[in-house]
Amino acid sequence: MYTQAMDTMGKDAAGKAPVISAEDAERMARFDARIDAGEYIEPKDWMPAHYRKTLVRQISQHAHSEIVGMLPEGNWITRAPTLKRKAILLAKVQDEAGHGLYLYSAAETLGVSRDAMLDALHTGAAKYSSIFNYPTLSWADVGVIGWLVDGAAIMNQVPICRCSYAPYARAMIRVCREESFHQRQGFESLLTMMTDGTPAQRAMVQDAVDRWWWPSLMMFGPPDDQSPNSAQSMRWGIKRNSNDELRQKFVDAAVEQANVLGVALPDPALRWNAARGHHDFGAIDWSEFWRVVGGDGPCNRERLRARVQAWEDGAWVRDAALAYARRQDAAHEAAQAA
Numbered sequence: 001m002y003t004q005a006m007d008t009m010g011k012d013a014a015g016k017a018p019v020i021s022a023e024d025a026e027r028m029a030r031f032d033a034r035i036d037a038g039e040y041i042e043p044k045d046w047m048p049a050h051y052r053k054t055l056v057r058q059i060s061q062h063a064h065s066e067i068v069g070m071l072p073e074g075n076w077i078t079r080a081p082t083l084k085r086k087a088i089l090l091a092k093v094q095d096e097a098g099h100g101l102y103l104y105s106a107a108e109t110l111g112v113s114r115d116a117m118l119d120a121l122h123t124g125a126a127k128y129s130s131i132f133n134y135p136t137l138s139w140a141d142v143g144v145i146g147w148l149v150d151g152a153a154i155m156n157q158v159p160i161c162r163c164s165y166a167p168y169a170r171a172m173i174r175v176c177r178e179e180s181f182h183q184r185q186g187f188e189s190l191l192t193m194m195t196d197g198t199p200a201q202r203a204m205v206q207d208a209v210d211r212w213w214w215p216s217l218m219m220f221g222p223p224d225d226q227s228p229n230s231a232q233s234m235r236w237g238i239k240r241n242s243n244d245e246l247r248q249k250f251v252d253a254a255v256e257q258a259n260v261l262g263v264a265l266p267d268p269a270l271r272w273n274a275a276r277g278h279h280d281f282g283a284i285d286w287s288e289f290w291r292v293v294g295g296d297g298p299c300n301r302e303r304l305r306a307r308v309q310a311w312e313d314g315a316w317v318r319d320a321a322l323a324y325a326r327r328q329d330a331a332h333e334a335a336q337a338a
């Protein structure tokens with residue numbers, strides 16, 4: 001236990017282990033023991049600085065992904081084909097805003113302010129899921145995002161319901177319930193087009209699947225051997241399954257669902273491997289992933305511009321809410337003084 005404690009303290013620039021007090025070593029050992037026993041960590045509990053920093057990064061990136069993720073689909077609200085589809089899409093996009101709010105609140109319990117997190121998003125210092133830097137070109141994209149993108153999000157997020165940091169785990173339980181509605185509405189919309197649609201509508205679905213399949217596989221992050229933060233996050237119970245494990249699980253489930261829909265997945269190497277009990281699949285173009293993560297995807301600039309614009313347009317609402325709260329406080333104090 002003591003070696004793990006030393007390890008999690010990290011090393012200084014000279015590569016020497018920092019000198020830690022006996023008290024810190026003791027707290028670290030207690031923290032590690034709690035993690036090993038599967039206990040949840042609450043905001044008031046002692047935690048190593050690196051654990052806190054990792055969670056702030058992960059939860060804020062997750063929050064940013066939720067609200068940036070509203071943009072590609074929001075693009076179709078005014079053009080939804082029927083009233084029913086419009087109502088479903090509106091509800092879904094609103095859910096994503098709610099997910100962002102739960103997650104910003106969970107990150108705030110770690111001592112970071114919402115203004116600081118949003119500033120990091122707006123200046124480009126913080127990342128969000130690269131999938132939202134792709135355009136939504138047709139109505140079928142909305143269905144495919146529900147099926148594949150929300151489907152991949154569920155695979156990623158269900159294990160986080162058991163994350164060692166309790167506020168994150170609690171937020172994810174609620175988020176996952178809503179994500180499963182998102183996945184099903186997308187699948188059902190595609191199934192309608194594939195079974196009752198015209199040849200042109202079926203072709204539109206296939207085209208959307210062709211464009212979203214590979215970026216969806218990238219949502220699980222780089223391969224395990226190139227994922228530098230994974231080992232520590234697994235040890236701390238922030239992460240429960242590896243990127244490659246979750247990606248494989250997603251591929252296996254998607255193959256079955258694609259068969260039901262009657263769409264082809266755009267991968268000639270995709271086939272069942274009886275020895276492994278899983279589907280083999282082709283090589284992912286990681287250079288595309290890193291390019292999009294690095295800011296050079298098809299819609300990176302557009303997405304960031306839209307978020308910054310929304311923040312600036314909302315300034316008067318924030319100012320008005322603050323002015324109102326101050327007036328309420330003053331009235332409350334005056335009433336108490338009287």
Ligand SMILES: [Fe+2]
Nearest residue numbers: 066095096099
């Ligand atoms: Fe979400």
Ligand SMILES: [Fe+2]
Nearest residue numbers: 096150179182
């Ligand atoms: Fe969703």
